[in-house]
Amino acid sequence: MSTRTDSGSHRAIVVRSAHDGAVAAIEQREAPQAGLGELVLDVQHSSVNFKDALAMSGRPGVLRSHPMVPGIDAVGTVVNSDDPHWPSGQTVILNGAGIGERADGGLAERVVVPADSAVRLPSGWSTRSAAAVGTAGFTAALSVLALRRDVSADAGDVLVTGAAGGVGSFAIRLLSSLGYRVVASTGRPDDQGDRLRELGAADVIHRGELSDSGGKPMQKARWAGAVDSVGSTTLVSVLAQTSYGGVVTACGLAQGPDLPGTVLPFILRGVSLLGINSVDAPHEKRAEAWQLIADTLDEAAVTSIAPQTIGLEEAIGLAPDVLAGKVAGRVVVDVAR
Ligand SMILES: NC(=O)c1ccc[n+]([C@@H]2O[C@H](COP(=O)([O-])OP(=O)(O)OC[C@H]3O[C@@H](n4cnc5c(N)ncnc54)[C@H](OP(=O)(O)O)[C@@H]3O)[C@@H](O)[C@H]2O)c1
Missing domain, CATH: 3.40.50.720 (NAD(P)-binding Rossmann-like Domain)
Known part of the structure; x- marks a missing residue:
């Protein structure tokens, strides 16, 4: 259940160490601060990617430091922005760009993301569908x-x-x-x-x-x-x-x-x-790829690939199944659950 507050205190999955096994847990985190060229997002949906499953299982090679929040995808609304390109309330998609690897990621109620990697949510799309597409x-x-x-x-x-x-x-x-x-x-x-x-x-x-x-x-x-x-x-x-x-x-x-x-x-x-490298793709490629997605995929197709929505706690429990290849398609995370 969400414990997001106006001051920005929020729930997140935190990985505290890089040891194979159960090293991820839900924690209450303080408000993240945006630096130059960054945006703070109120995350609505994220997803569990193979990389996120590795990170939550303490496997090396994904999270560059600890403690860190995993989650290479985030879809959410911009909070308190004075950037005219990204006004407060704008809903954006972030795939990769270092979140959930080099910096705290999207398996949290709030995240700081690089503005030049954000893509506007296509018109008519839900945050769930965009997270279902994900990385x-x-x-x-x-x-x-x-x-x-x-x-x-x-x-x-x-x-x-x-x-x-x-x-x-x-x-x-x-x-x-x-x-x-x-x-x-x-x-x-x-x-x-x-x-x-x-x-x-x-x-x-x-x-x-x-x-x-x-x-x-x-x-x-x-x-x-x-x-x-x-x-x-x-x-x-x-x-x-x-x-x-x-x-x-x-x-x-x-x-x-x-x-x-x-x-x-x-x-x-x-x-x-x-x-193909999605993490460091420049903005033009991100926009082109999301245009293709918006032009080509419909909600029914996206839901058929990602029928399941889970909460943050369940995301931790799913990681071993993802690593064992037992999960078909994609799983969306509703971070407020
Ligand atoms: N370069 C990038 O930017 C980027 C971005 C996203 C993902 N990736 C990488 O792309 C890969 C797939 O990602 P994903 O999100 O699609 O993962 P996924 O949902 O876990 O799917 C991986 C699929 O690979 C197949 N597979 C698993 N083990 C295999 C094996 N031993 N031999 C042959 N096939 C095997 C399985 O397909 P079947 O069950 O159909 O056989 C499995 O469903 C991962 O390595 C991921 O790290 C890279």
């Missing part, structure tokens, strides 16, 4: 923008790996809405196949076809392009199966950070591998 949908949109520069919708099949995850689910929906024929790769075809087809996948394959494909450096060309959030041997197989001039975007390491392949797809088929 996963934003990263999927950045990936789709990168891919569509060189791969048109009629170029052939486009593969999405990690399909049942947040990035994968949004990538399927965005690509299929733009007219691409999407093939979804998942480890859960029995559980998740129908959901992925409803999102727009024309075909669903088992991820083992890619992760255990024998490691041949060049394989039969199957994909005009791909959105990968998995890395490791999966990404190596995707590159080896991409057609001449195809584009593969890489944003994640759900299988692993290694890339045990060869340069042959690049030099024999002119395949391009494009890295």
Whole structure:
């Protein structure tokens, strides 16, 4: 239940140490102060990303110092601003930009964010829907923008790996809405196949076809392009199966950070591998990605990817399931709950 006060005292999830295990707890925090170029937000909704689950479980590599509030997404209203671009009461979206990593994050009732990374809530959108899209949908949109520069919708099949995850689910929906024929790769075809087809996948394959494909450096060309959030041997197989001039975007390491392949797809088929980083994306890219999201996704699609809303306390409890790959799609956090 919310204990937000006018003076800014508010509830937050706080991670006090970097030890594997239960290190996150709800605490009452003092009002945060905005510096130059920063905004204070009254957060309405956040979400639980893979990174947030790592942070709440005390895993190293996400939170740069302790104690810190996790949460790489925040959607909320600007408080006490004299910045004409961001007046008080304006509702904004913040994905990444260091919150929940280098500075306190969005799993709190209040957060300080860099103004130049804020994006206005699209007209007609709810704060819940924007948080449901969150970093996963934003990263999927950045990936789709990168891919569509060189791969048109009629170029052939486009593969999405990690399909049942947040990035994968949004990538399927965005690509299929733009007219691409999407093939979804998942480890859960029995559980998740129908959901992925409803999102727009024309075909669903088992991820083992890619992760255990024998490691041949060049394989039969199957994909005009791909959105990968998995890395490791999966990404190596995707590159080896991409057609001449195809584009593969890489944003994640759900299988692993290694890339045990060869340069042959690049030099024999002119395949391009494009890295996607949502955290440090400049403002123009943020605005372009959110425009694509607003133009392409509707509330029903967003809700189907993120049907569940939980409170701050429950977010802590969900972290192990996210890390164990037991959660499909995205989970929204109502920070006042
Ligand atoms: N670069 C960036 O800016 C950025 C932004 C957002 C996320 N990311 C990264 O992108 C990745 C996906 O994020 P997310 O939010 O979509 O996470 P998520 O919701 O947890 O989904 C990850 C998906 O990856 C697949 N997967 C998990 N373990 C795997 C394994 N061992 N082998 C093959 N596939 C596996 C699973 O899909 P199936 O169940 O369908 O097999 C899982 O649902 C993470 O590594 C995350 O850190 C990066």
